Amino acid sequence: MLFLFNDAVFDLGYSRETALEAGTANGYPPEALISMRVAQVVKMVREAVFEEPQIARTNPEVASFLAAMIAWKTDEANAMLAVSPRHIQLTSQVQLRLASVSLVTVQQLGELQSAGKLSSHVANLSVWSQAPQRLGA
Numbered sequence: 001m002l003f004l005f006n007d008a009v010f011d012l013g014y015s016r017e018t019a020l021e022a023g024t025a026n027g028y029p030p031e032a033l034i035s036m037r038v039a040q041v042v043k044m045v046r047e048a049v050f051e052e053p054q055i056a057r058t059n060p061e062v063a064s065f066l067a068a069m070i071a072w073k074t075d076e077a078n079a080m081l082a083v084s085p086r087h088i089q090l091t092s093q094v095q096l097r098l099a100s101v102s103l104v105t106v107q108q109l110g111e112l113q114s115a116g117k118l119s120s121h122v123a124n125l126s127v128w129s130q131a132p133q134r135l136g137a
Contacts, residue, residue: 015071
């Protein structure tokens, strides 16, 4: 499964297995990951982006784990925009949007990434300017 996290595309394979493997490697017991609800995963994403606003680029291992958790727990989303505006003081102020994007679009973004041409602007034009608000978290 391909997943767009901000301006980075990750190949997650099977999201459940990827999330369990990465989570276990980072100290999360499998049963804790299995029992997590979407709201708990959203909180994890907000905390991570609050601490490291460019996490999708600067820490791809953690970013792919978070993307896999979102994909697994929503069973719908394959794109996430998580933005930490300047001067926020609470993790709950991190803005988060989720979307289900066509496979063709995510593949094209992945190809642009491989060619070094994927930018925030391109991701915004391709996905976020057209995604409905209903999947906002």
